[in-house]
Amino acid sequence: MLATVIAALGSDTPRSITHPDVSGVDWTDHSSSVRIGSGCTRRECGEGTSGSVPPGPLYKCWGPISLPVSSGRLHRFLPEVDMTLVHHMILYAGSSCGGRLIYAWARTGQTAPIGLDFDLWGRNVGYGYAIGAGGITQLSLQIHYQQSSPVPTVDRSGLRVWYQTVPPRLPLTLNINVLMPDIPAAEVSDNCIACHVTHDGTVYGWRNHAHKLGRDIW
Secondary structure, eight states, rough: EEEEEEEEEEEOOOSSSSSOOTTTTTTOOOOEEEEEEEOSSSSSSTTTTOEOOOSSEEEEEEEEEEESSSSEEEEEEEEETTTTTTEEEEEEESTTTTEEEEEEEEOOOOOSOOOEEEEGGGGTTOEEEETTSSSBBBBEEEEEEESSSSOOOOOOOOEEEEESSSSSSSSSSEEEEEEEOOOOOOOOOOOOOOOOOOOOEEEEEEEEGGGGGGGGGO
């Protein structure tokens, strides 16, 4: 199981460590947002970019894109993906994949992609990733495709990211914990696996990635 943890340095107490209800977010308002995805290269990262995906599994790094503001915060993320083709996506801060990881999405039992909005943890708190000097200026996106068709497929999957020009009052970091529990086939089992905490912080949210088992893993 791949578990993601959003943490922030600070002493205030979170209201919840469960994923908030995003049904009230207006995902159709694309103002103050950028999109990165299939076909996006240094020369072309427009809204309608698409890429040819060959048969079989493929890990592809798209981008980078430069953020349109010099300072502010990233606060909202929406996967816009073909659920039959994309297995997971990882968003990196920088000009290539493999650096600082700031967002991850994967198929985990859901029937449609679920967005993430930091403001739902407290609209007036100001959670987010810092944009600008010492923060984020470019984004790169890794997409893991699982192409089952015997012929290449054109894909337009990607990730939409919203920003504001106000810097975050409470900057966030993202930690990835890779856990390897022993889950017997066709059985209900309890697992308790310890993780090492390496720095101070407060947990504000978490997600897991366990394929279809995600419906039954907490």
